[in-house]
Amino acid sequence: AGSSAARSGAAATQAAAAPARSTVAGPLSRTGAFYVPVQRTPAVVASREGLPIFGEEQRVMEAVGESDTLLLCGETGSGKTTQVPQFLYEAGYGHPDAGQRRGLVGVTQPRRVAAIAMAQRVAHELNTPVVGTVAYQVRYDSSSVGKDCRIKFMTDGVLLREVGQD
Helix, strand or coil, X not given: CCEECCEECCEXXXXXXXXXXXXXXXXXXXXXXXXXXXXXXXXXXXXXXXXXXXXXXXHHHHHHHHCCCCCCCCCCCCCHHHHHHHHHHHCCCCCCCCHHHCCEEEEEECCHHHHHHHHHHHHHHHCCCCCXXXXXXXXXXXXXXXXXXXXXXXXXXXXXHHHHHC
């Protein structure tokens, strides 16, 4: 499987959040906790609940909030690549109104076929088209990445080129 990485501005996983003003997302409490509501189909909800990583969401998100860098290890098929980006997205990472969580969630895959397939899978689970909230970028094809992109799947090479340009 691939590795999952969150990218918010220059830092990988900054923990601070600001209150939001949006109709699609907003603060959960006075503490400024931020969330993005997602309408999933019952079949997708059931499928997600069967993945080992799903029961670890709280621990994963606490670790993200407490760390500048996080290495997440798990068995192949545990849901790291598809679920962690959704955890981050729902917590406001990548949302333009989420203060220091602005930017996007970046997920790398070693091969272009995997990057495209995972983008399609996550878009399906979020009940959104691949050209909107979820996109992919592989060598010679960045056509699905637009201004509304919040989760971007890409090949390792694309990430290396982006880091080199920053």
